[in-house]
Amino acid sequence: MATAEAHRSSTGKYIVVYVCILAIAALQFVIAYSNLDGSQMLARMLVLATIEAALAVLFFMHLWMENRGLLWFVVILTGFVIFAMQYSWTDSFRLLNGVPWAK
Numbered sequence: 390m391a392t393a394e395a396h397r398s399s400t401g402k403y404i405v406v407y408v409c410i411l412a413i414a415a416l417q418f419v420i421a422y423s424n425l426d427g428s429q430m431l432a433r434m435l436v437l438a439t440i441e442a443a444l445a446v447l448f449f450m451h452l453w454m455e456n457r458g459l460l461w462f463v464v465i466l467t468g469f470v471i472f473a474m475q476y477s478w479t480d481s482f483r484l485l486n487g488v489p490w491a492k
Contacts, residue, residue, distance in 0.1 A: 406448045413441045 420433050447453040452460055 413437050
């Protein structure tokens with residue numbers, strides 16, 4: 390009886406998280422078609438996408454049940470990968486414009 394009750398409460402939690410993700414997606418749709426400046430839209434969409442991704446990873450991939458060491462490892466590694474991707478963007482400008490000293 391206790392396992393059925395626990396399963397029912399966890400199912401309700403997943404439905405609530407799913408509805409929250411759907412609401413965030415609807416909010417992103419509203420923001421996309423609103424008359425905003427590009428930088429404002431980027432900032433709002435980035436914040437909403439981060440919240441949406443965090444909810445999906447924490448609840449649907451069960452990361453919130455793991456020990457805190459693994460959670461912090463995933464957060465730090467993800468941050469490192471994102472910042473490393475930002476570092477490589479300067480090379481794309483070189484590929485677009487050519488090497489300045491080769492002219």
